[in-house]
Amino acid sequence: MAMNEMSSTDQESSEKISIRNVSKAYESTQALGDVSFSVSEGEFCCVVGPSGCGKTTLLRTIAGLDDPDSGSVLVGGNPVTDPGLDRGLVFQEYALFPWRTVRGNIRFGLDRPACECADCEARVRELIDLVGLEGFEDAYPKELSGGMKQRVGIARALAVDPEILLMDEPFGSVDARTRDRLHAELLDIWAQTGQTVVFVTHDIDEAVTLADRVVVMDADPGTVQSTISIDLERPRERTAHDFVDSVAEIRTELGSPVDTRH
Amino acid sequence: MSHQTDTMVTAIFEGDLQRYLRGLGGLLVFLLVWWVGAMTTQPSYLVPGPVDSVHAFFDLFATSTAIVVPIFGSALVLPTGLAHLAQTLFHYVPGLLLGASCGISLGLAMGWNGALDDWLRPLVRVLRPIPPLAWVVFAIVWFGIHHTGAAFIVFVGAFWINFYGAYGGVEGVSSELTDAASTLGVERDLSMLKLVALPSAAPHVLTGFRTSIGRCWMIVVGAELFGAPGVGYEIINASNNLAMATSVAYMFLISLAFLCMDVGFRLVERSVLSWR
Numbered sequence A: 001m002a003m004n005e006m007s008s009t010d011q012e013s014s015e016k017i018s019i020r021n022v023s024k025a026y027e028s029t030q031a032l033g034d035v036s037f038s039v040s041e042g043e044f045c046c047v048v049g050p051s052g053c054g055k056t057t058l059l060r061t062i063a064g065l066d067d068p069d070s071g072s073v074l075v076g077g078n079p080v081t082d083p084g085l086d087r088g089l090v091f092q093e094y095a096l097f098p099w100r101t102v103r104g105n106i107r108f109g110l111d112r113p114a115c116e117c118a119d120c121e122a123r124v125r126e127l128i129d130l131v132g133l134e135g136f137e138d139a140y141p142k143e144l145s146g147g148m149k150q151r152v153g154i155a156r157a158l159a160v161d162p163e164i165l166l167m168d169e170p171f172g173s174v175d176a177r178t179r180d181r182l183h184a185e186l187l188d189i190w191a192q193t194g195q196t197v198v199f200v201t202h203d204i205d206e207a208v209t210l211a212d213r214v215v216v217m218d219a220d221p222g223t224v225q226s227t228i229s230i231d232l233e234r235p236r237e238r239t240a241h242d243f244v245d246s247v248a249e250i251r252t253e254l255g256s257p258v259d260t261r262h
Numbered sequence B: 001m002s003h004q005t006d007t008m009v010t011a012i013f014e015g016d017l018q019r020y021l022r023g024l025g026g027l028l029v030f031l032l033v034w035w036v037g038a039m040t041t042q043p044s045y046l047v048p049g050p051v052d053s054v055h056a057f058f059d060l061f062a063t064s065t066a067i068v069v070p071i072f073g074s075a076l077v078l079p080t081g082l083a084h085l086a087q088t089l090f091h092y093v094p095g096l097l098l099g100a101s102c103g104i105s106l107g108l109a110m111g112w113n114g115a116l117d118d119w120l121r122p123l124v125r126v127l128r129p130i131p132p133l134a135w136v137v138f139a140i141v142w143f144g145i146h147h148t149g150a151a152f153i154v155f156v157g158a159f160w161i162n163f164y165g166a167y168g169g170v171e172g173v174s175s176e177l178t179d180a181a182s183t184l185g186v187e188r189d190l191s192m193l194k195l196v197a198l199p200s201a202a203p204h205v206l207t208g209f210r211t212s213i214g215r216c217w218m219i220v221v222g223a224e225l226f227g228a229p230g231v232g233y234e235i236i237n238a239s240n241n242l243a244m245a246t247s248v249a250y251m252f253l254i255s256l257a258f259l260c261m262d263v264g265f266r267l268v269e270r271s272v273l274s275w276r
Helices: A009-014 A055-063 A103-111 A119-131 A146-159 A176-193 A204-210 A241-261 B002-040 B050-059 B080-112 B115-125 B130-143 B147-171 B177-183 B189-224 B233-240 B242-272
Strands: A015-026 A029-040 A044-048 A070-075 A087-090 A165-168 A196-201 A213-218 A223-229 B064-068 B077-078
Touching: A009 B002, A029 A055, A029 A070, A029 A196, A029 A223, A044 A055, A044 A204, A055 A070, A055 A087, A055 A165, A055 A196, A055 B177, A087 A146, A087 B177, A103 A119, A103 A146, A119 B080, A146 A176, A176 A204, A196 A204, A196 A241, A204 A241, A213 A241, A213 B189, A223 A241, B050 B242, B064 B080, B077 B080, B080 B115, B080 B147, B080 B189, B080 B233, B080 B242, B130 B147, B130 B189, B147 B189, B177 B189, B189 B233, B189 B242, B233 B242
Parallel strands: A044 A196, A044 A213, A087 A165, A165 A196
Antiparallel strands: A015 A029, A015 A070, A213 A223, B064 B077
């Protein structure tokens, strides 16, 4: 699919995130080289690619934690300059505040002056319920398993009700069974909240399980190889014919340039 | 559950018992060597024996001494040992607390603010290696040989240990945590320091403070050898009269005072850092 078609004016209205010719270098390595794509309002968009393709940098740029060297990121039509409560970030290694309990972590964003919640305590309870952590409200992160920690990470990001949820390989450190359950829970939450999700992963199965659309990236420098729509009913069955086809399609996109290089 | 707890308690108890017995063994061997050494050394004042030392220790509490409380100027009558311990604490406690507060503040500020770090780092490199006791001469000419001068030397000692605790702690704050806080609406530098850097650096800060409790006891005794009143002064005072057992008794007293403070602070530390 051609990129100029994605950013054409008739798509502008539903466009939530627009990444325009973003490039970024760290010292000598070119992390991102001229990346452009957009994500529609309410869309679940997965970004897959080999390590070093700059997918984390891309996510951090959308979050406003990294500035691009050139190009820009627009969220709701406004250029991103700083982090903001409209974009929640879920980290691969959870990044929970170890000195705060589950409740304290979830509450962190709600206690900021920029956030207005009528009844913060009720909101925290609602989120604990949403991610299934009843009974662990007063536990510290060290007492939780990886899957539970990431549930806290998700709840903490959701607490301030961001329009966009950015997820950086959030389930990379949890076991396969827990990951399957978290996938189902995440899709439930997404269905309830209707947020726009950008989900970075290197796991093709995970991308096809979750995404409306998969952006395939290539490394050195990070560029968009192609975008592939996944028009499958949810919940998706990994052994289903269509599922396997989509995985194969992405694998071909990912694999071919790497093969020719070696 | 209760069975499991029981076995855990038993296991801990058994492990502890073995440790205690070994520790007791070590103490007994030391006492024996000390006793034999004291018996066989002449003249006897060179090595006062354990029995004489214990006697001297209890003698510290058999008599009373009047001391003057600084600032308030009122007289206070206490058993002699406690009176001299109190004199030490009159400069130890203010020196430690003030030195720790200033050291922690500067450590946090320099660890957090790159520009300030650039400005002060060379100065810190030059001043840091000076042993606190080297400041004795200035303590004497500025404040005189008394509580204030001794407190100043303790201050210098406490300052650097706490400075490095806080500085290292803030430098070690993970950028992932500050990133997480930024995406959750922390905008101002001061909020970041309060909400992320400070709690994250707390273990380092507290370890620095605990180290300074012990180090300042060494420094305070050194400062008193120059004439400030307190247990350190009493050690040298007793030895001038060849009452070496009394010197040992004051050494015990210092050891006990340090142990109490250390245990007390460890308890505070454990409750504050229960999240670790």
